[in-house]
Amino acid sequence: xxxxxxxxxxxxxxxxxxxxxxxxxxxxxxxxxxxxxxxxxxxxxxxxxxxxxxxxxxxxxxxxxxxxxxxxxxxxxxxxxxxxxxxxxxxxxxxxxxxxxxxxxxxxxxxxxxxxxxxxxxxxxxxxxxxxxxxxxxxxxxxxxxxxxxxxxxxxxxxxxxxxxxxxxxxxxxxxxxxxxxxxxxxxxxxxxxxxxxxxxxxxxxxxxxxxxxxxxxxxxxxxxxxxxxxxxxxxxxxxxxxxxxxxxxxxxxxxxxxxxxxxxxxxxxxxxxxxxxxxxxxxxxxxxxxxxxxxxxxxxxxxxxxxxxxxxxxxxxxxxxxxxxxxxxxxxxxxxxxxxxxxxxxxxxxxx
Numbered sequence: 001x002x003x004x005x006x007x008x009x010x011x012x013x014x015x016x017x018x019x020x021x022x023x024x025x026x027x028x029x030x031x032x033x034x035x036x037x038x039x040x041x042x043x044x045x046x047x048x049x050x051x052x053x054x055x056x057x058x059x060x061x062x063x064x065x066x067x068x069x070x071x072x073x074x075x076x077x078x079x080x081x082x083x084x085x086x087x088x089x090x091x092x093x094x095x096x097x098x099x100x101x102x103x104x105x106x107x108x109x110x111x112x113x114x115x116x117x118x119x120x121x122x123x124x125x126x127x128x129x130x131x132x133x134x135x136x137x138x139x140x141x142x143x144x145x146x147x148x149x150x151x152x153x154x155x156x157x158x159x160x161x162x163x164x165x166x167x168x169x170x171x172x173x174x175x176x177x178x179x180x181x182x183x184x185x186x187x188x189x190x191x192x193x194x195x196x197x198x199x200x201x202x203x204x205x206x207x208x209x210x211x212x213x214x215x216x217x218x219x220x221x222x223x224x225x226x227x228x229x230x231x232x233x234x235x236x237x238x239x240x241x242x243x244x245x246x247x248x249x250x251x252x253x254x255x256x257x258x259x260x261x262x263x264x265x266x267x268x269x270x271x272x273x274x275x276x277x278x279x280x281x282x283x284x285x286x287x288x289x290x291x292x293x294x295x296x297x298x299x300x301x302x303x304x305x306x307x308x309x310x311x312x313x314x315x316x317x318x319x320x321x322x323x324x325x326x327x328x329x330x331x332x333x334x335x336x337x338x339x340x341x342x343x344x345x346x347x348x349x350x351x352x353x
Contacts (some may be wrong), residue, residue, distance in 0.1 A: 003126040005030045008040070009326075010081055010124075011314075011321030012075075014098040014113065018055060019285060021077065022317040023084045024070075028325055030192045035322070040088070042269045042285025042314040045080050045265075059181045059235060066100060066112065073098060075116025085122075092120060092125040092353070094324025096227050096316075102131075102234035104140045119351040127348040129326040134334045139341025143167045146178035146338045148319030149324070157278035158302060161316065162286025165233050166264065169338075178338040179229035182267045183238040184286050187246065191257050194218060200257060203291030209251075209258030218245050219263040230340035261292050269299025276277040277349040283315040324348065 006029050013022040025040040047055065054061075054069055061069065063200055077095060097113035119126040131141035145171035146240045149159040159169045164186040169178035185199070192200045200206055222241045224231065246256055272280050280302045286292060297304055306312070326333035332344035 004168040006014060007322055007325055008089055009321040010090055011317040011319070012066065012077060012081065012093060012094045012095040012097075013112075013314075013317040013320055014055075014096065015316070018047065018052050018164075020044045021080055022314055023247045023316040024314045024321060025083065025085065025088060025090065026318055026321045028322070030144075035151060035325070036083065037098055037318065037322070039283075039310055039314065039318065042310050042317070043084060044313065045084075047076075051076060055098055055100075061100075061248065067175065070112040071117060072342050073112050074117030075121060076120040077113050081118065081122045082264070083123075090124055092127065092324065092328065093122060093321075094130075094188060094320045094327075094348075095126060095128040096130060096320045097128050097312045101145075101236075102142065102143070102232065103236075104135050104232065107135060109135045109141045110125050115349055117353040120317070125353045126351040126352075127327050129349040130320070130323055130333070130347045133347035135339045136175055139233040139334070139336065139344060139345075140230050141334075141339060142202060143180065143338065144179050144323060144334055144347075145316060145319045146176050147333055147335050148322045149178070152319070152322060153281055155233050155279065156281040156305065157274055158280040160225075160268065160280055160282050160309050162282065162284035162289070162292075163316070164235075166268055166286065168268070175337045176335050179231050179336075180233040181271055182225065182264060183242055184237060184264060184284075186238050186321070187242055187260055187275075188257070188264075188286070188289070190243075191246070191260065194253055199285070200289065203257075203261065203293075205254050205291070206257035206261040209254030209256070209292040211262045212249070212251050212255055212259045214257045215251065215265075216263055220266070222286070222321030223268060228310060230338060244331040258291075260288070262295055265292055265295035265299050269296055272296075272300035274302045276303050279305050281305050281307060281311075283307065283312050285313070287312045328353075330351070 096113035135141040166184040327348040
């Protein structure tokens, strides 16, 4: 494809909270030096129980099991996209895939969802595997969304995303800074699961508990929280540091929920410095946790801005579409100021362009 001023791209995201596959069809148009976007269509397609369980357990799979799951997920993504786009004209697909391992300190990250399968089943070109190049250059390979925050959501002082992990992105000394703050839905949902719930709807359970200061203090001492950026988290970090403290506590489920929510509000609030003139855009499933949002407002002076549902739920998928656009154009889509890599880079594997 030759460079053009208008693209239609499908962005695909599968987050650590395993809610399902987020799909968004985005129109990008270049006006001057700036890309503007409009969302044509957005949808979350739930995983089958079996696929969700396999994705959750894959961290313990053998190499051959992971390779098989890579194909299975690629098939699911490809057929799902084909149904999603119908007769729409699309230039290409940008798929984040699903993270199985993320160990940048060991020079390793793995997102599955086979690009060749996606391309074959959808009959469209595909870009995936966005993180590996940055990791090969000594970077964290995460977070990747900040370049989209900078270019597409520049009206905000802070962009806060509350998915499986809470992360933040902002400008400091005219440089984009971003990092994972702490686990979020991966911890909250795990607690809700103990009550047979997929998640704590609006944070009702958390609001019914009482904060336990002993557990709160223990959580606050987790070394990651005081380490300097660039830094990023994976499921294995949650399981190693946060989960044992919460699991070993004898508190009621509601008290654990309330204490963990307070911990999250404190840690997130620490990063949102500024005044009420500074707007914080909040997106991701955690935005609907009313109790957390009410606590966060007590721990930051910035103005908390909750956008419409489409941006809350599909901002990451939208930005992966943008990362795909930059990769297609050969422009940097990953910022070394964010990841700690040796240079800005343009990551992503291309299939059938």
